[in-house]
Amino acid sequence: MKKLINDPADVVADALRGMALAHPELRVDHENRVVFRGEGPRQGKVGLVSGGGSGHEPMHGGFVGRGMLDAACAGEVFTSPVPDQMVAATQGVDGGAGVLHIVKNYTGDVMNFEMAAELVAAESGAEVVTVVVDDDVAVTDSLYTAGRRGVGTTVLLEKIVGAAAEEGRPLAEVADLARRVDDAGRSMGMALTSCTVPAAGKPTFDLPEDQMEIGIGIHGEPGRRRVPLAPAREVAEMLVEPILSDLAFTGGEGVICFVNGLGATPLLELYVLHAEVAALLDKAGVGIARSLVGPYMTSLDMAGATVTLLRCDDELLRLWDAPVVTPGLRWGA
Amino acid sequence: MKKLINDPADVVADALRGMALAHPELRVDHENRVVFRGEGPRQGKVGLVSGGGSGHEPMHGGFVGRGMLDAACAGEVFTSPVPDQMVAATQGVDGGAGVLHIVKNYTGDVMNFEMAAELVAAESGAEVVTVVVDDDVAVTDSLYTAGRRGVGTTVLLEKIVGAAAEEGRPLAEVADLARRVDDAGRSMGMALTSCTVPAAGKPTFDLPEDQMEIGIGIHGEPGRRRVPLAPAREVAEMLVEPILSDLAFTGGEGVICFVNGLGATPLLELYVLHAEVAALLDKAGVGIARSLVGPYMTSLDMAGATVTLLRCDDELLRLWDAPVVTPGLRWGA
Amino acid sequence: MSTEELQAWLRRFAELVHEHKDELTALDSAIGDADHGANLDRGMTAVLAALEEAPPADAAALLKKTGATLVSKVGGASGPLYGTLFLRMAGADTFPAALRAGYEGVLARGKAEPGDKTMVDALGPACDALDAGRSVAEAAQAAAEGRDATVPLVARKGRASYLGERSAGHADPGATSTALLLQAAAETLS
Amino acid sequence: MSTEELQAWLRRFAELVHEHKDELTALDSAIGDADHGANLDRGMTAVLAALEEAPPADAAALLKKTGATLVSKVGGASGPLYGTLFLRMAGADTFPAALRAGYEGVLARGKAEPGDKTMVDALGPACDALDAGRSVAEAAQAAAEGRDATVPLVARKGRASYLGERSAGHADPGATSTALLLQAAAETLS
Numbered sequence A, B: 001m002k003k004l005i006n007d008p009a010d011v012v013a014d015a016l017r018g019m020a021l022a023h024p025e026l027r028v029d030h031e032n033r034v035v036f037r038g039e040g041p042r043q044g045k046v047g048l049v050s051g052g053g054s055g056h057e058p059m060h061g062g063f064v065g066r067g068m069l070d071a072a073c074a075g076e077v078f079t080s081p082v083p084d085q086m087v088a089a090t091q092g093v094d095g096g097a098g099v100l101h102i103v104k105n106y107t108g109d110v111m112n113f114e115m116a117a118e119l120v121a122a123e124s125g126a127e128v129v130t131v132v133v134d135d136d137v138a139v140t141d142s143l144y145t146a147g148r149r150g151v152g153t154t155v156l157l158e159k160i161v162g163a164a165a166e167e168g169r170p171l172a173e174v175a176d177l178a179r180r181v182d183d184a185g186r187s188m189g190m191a192l193t194s195c196t197v198p199a200a201g202k203p204t205f206d207l208p209e210d211q212m213e214i215g216i217g218i219h220g221e222p223g224r225r226r227v228p229l230a231p232a233r234e235v236a237e238m239l240v241e242p243i244l245s246d247l248a249f250t251g252g253e254g255v256i257c258f259v260n261g262l263g264a265t266p267l268l269e270l271y272v273l274h275a276e277v278a279a280l281l282d283k284a285g286v287g288i289a290r291s292l293v294g295p296y297m298t299s300l301d302m303a304g305a306t307v308t309l310l311r312c313d314d315e316l317l318r319l320w321d322a323p324v325v326t327p328g329l330r331w332g333a
Numbered sequence C, D: 001m002s003t004e005e006l007q008a009w010l011r012r013f014a015e016l017v018h019e020h021k022d023e024l025t026a027l028d029s030a031i032g033d034a035d036h037g038a039n040l041d042r043g044m045t046a047v048l049a050a051l052e053e054a055p056p057a058d059a060a061a062l063l064k065k066t067g068a069t070l071v072s073k074v075g076g077a078s079g080p081l082y083g084t085l086f087l088r089m090a091g092a093d094t095f096p097a098a099l100r101a102g103y104e105g106v107l108a109r110g111k112a113e114p115g116d117k118t119m120v121d122a123l124g125p126a127c128d129a130l131d132a133g134r135s136v137a138e139a140a141q142a143a144a145e146g147r148d149a150t151v152p153l154v155a156r157k158g159r160a161s162y163l164g165e166r167s168a169g170h171a172d173p174g175a176t177s178t179a180l181l182l183q184a185a186a187e188t189l190s
Ligand SMILES: Nc1ncnc2c1ncn2[C@@H]1O[C@H](COP(=O)(O)OP(=O)(O)O)[C@@H](O)[C@H]1O
Pocket: A078, A079, A080, A107, A108, A109, C028, C032, C033, C035, C036, C039, C040, C075, C076, C077, C078, C079, C081, C106, C109, C110, C111, C112, C117, C118, C119, C120, C157, C158, C159, C172, C173, C174, C175
């Protein structure tokens, strides 16, 4: 295993130390592994808490800051954080207006956040509302299964909902907005290589030199199917087509088109893919209102990419454009 | 070769299309492969032009914008751009106050920028001053050789000098400042894997599973030595020690500590490395005034990292903190 | 269920998890995210340390401590599920009753049904065996059979469900660790 | 130096570069950045296209066009160096004088000295052979020997210089392509 780490057991703690050093504007609670805004909770503002397994950096810790999250819990690599962390985060961001938990739809994340919310309620703590993100069209949605995974829409949702919370909107409204964003976002991903979980020490799956996986998740879960390598143009089709056939994206104010790198894919290639995605959207009559291209939600050292489309109206775009000051996303301030 | 590209011959053109789509605030001259600020030259402002081979994204095109470069020329992958591109860039940014060429010290880059400057002079074009960045301590510096490579200091220099140009300072002063930054910066890099040049189709060098290269460049040039894999703590030592022994970094206002990913190294690992670098600097009595951690100067899909230290005074820090609005670096505005 | 017996059980379970850590992770690599072995190993190591540090007064306290520690240290799906299992066991007097209560906790927390290709498929048969008056060894046997029966299933819960048809052909990691839990019980509980 | 002869030379050089593209890139992989083959191939393809499009009136125009096209299309170190070589050849009347002028242009542009492990080490010996009145075939032989002589050298110029001692043991890519340039000359110029 080739990684710039020390003991695999220490990778999350070590990375959080590095992150704290790189971003003195944040406050890192190393014991609970929670990244907080440096300035603490603002009275009357809804607190936004997210988190999940580590290995997806900059998500979520890198999205803590003005206009986005108030706190992020870092679990072990690819393992949901534990309820204690979420309780500490919730208490630490409570400004009296309640706290929104933004949870990616994975059994572990959902159950741990659920237990955390129960614990907070048992202590008569902050009012907590939970929103679950489930946007991955690679997964068949059904009442009888765990449902769709939460992937790229999470990043867009945290930004947009973060802007709404910053405006001082009440918890119910912020939560409604979050659900609206989740409803309007769809994603699909692919991998050229597997990732290697540090504690496992070897690639999660073997992928021959001439093959790629379509429909992968962001935890090294293998995809829905394995196909021969193809040019970016065809890869774009394999990602965009299932998204477009899952939701109507035409009309409105266009989409936010998010082409995301999975950790080992250079920006050069993401731009190539973005050009192909844009060409397909153009052909389908879907306008791109905003683009986001880069490694914002990674899967350790996986080479590959995900595409997320979020159908926007004026309000979503205005909130997207609002100032954000985090290590991972920053503009307008 | 596993890459999200179409025909290897088209990779630069395709990526520039994607970049233009992702960043409508920039103006991309696709014929000359030059990325310009959207708003055009400002009268009385020194124009800043850089460029180099592609494959280092976001460098340099991603550093075009307010507070940084005015234009960047994109060469073929790992191949210096040609003089025509540099002439087009120079003419396109000329606001009457002269143009600074920021050139990384590679034979090809130096000669092509030299020919461009000769061409501009022959046409009585803008006054051009050239500054060459040579900061890689892996390379022995000598009058009889090509000298040191230009690596990580380039990013810091473009930011700092960009801020000075934005203030309206005259060309000679801006050029002096650039030389001062180059003198105060030192870098060292390492690779866990080789990169694969698209047109070559296979890794530039073979690196066994249990080995790494120390002292690599950013074009897949093999390093100075090959050593067994080691924990991040020891890797940090191998990078920091040669930097500290090349220049005195103590005193002053501390350093900008830049831990850079080479394209296939996830942010998680860069934070781990940053923590180790910071610990070594602390032990050596070198204060970190600012940190920059991320993939800002890549080498296609190479896994590995470079460390750059820039000795700062008040002025350099003030210019570093000044607003910058580019795809790759953005703050304060 | 004496405190000593339960402690022996947990110690043996921790041992088995540690021995089978790589195997559990390999199973989770095939249809999940390659961390089930690391997760449970981290959790049971923490449990042993916690029990060592402050030996609980009685069986209920011991089970509660175990459950709470797993919830606090494991995360992922297995943290809440194994945690709930032990927390709910604390209320009962006999092992069969305790395991049944734990099982119901797992069902309530995870909302999986038998046949969804989860730990439920090993735990359920073990509870049924005990309730039918069979020995712990027979319950362990039932859990092992339940684990084996997950192999052909298409997962409907947990990460493996994302694979759809491709999840068939592999044993479920959680069912496999649950079989170890029952094996440890067979070796230590009377 | 008739226009036809020179055109044949350039066509043959382009052919040889195309045939040896992967070999040149492999050499550049060992001690450089794996693009020398791609660079020259792109450049010579552009040269042939440019000459096709607007056939130059005379030898000087042809050499100038070739040099200017290489400068505009190649980039890297070889663009300015090969470009300058052809641009400077344009002033001379005979092939030996032209190659010498080109060689001096390369020295002025690149500031390399013989023994630095660059194309200079193949070009210099070829010029010397021609100036000594030897045939173009003998000059090509001298260039090939100069290329071979770069193998043990430690590079002092170009990217290979970054490798220090590790650059020894490999032929220089630019010296190798220059040997092809002279081979093409031997096959096409009288
Ligand atoms: N809803 C559920 N109900 C019961 N067990 C489940 C459920 N979801 C997952 N599991 C069990 O959890 C196991 C995976 O645990 P683990 O790998 O530690 O967590 P994660 O899936 O979060 O990485 C699965 O093999 C399965 O047995």
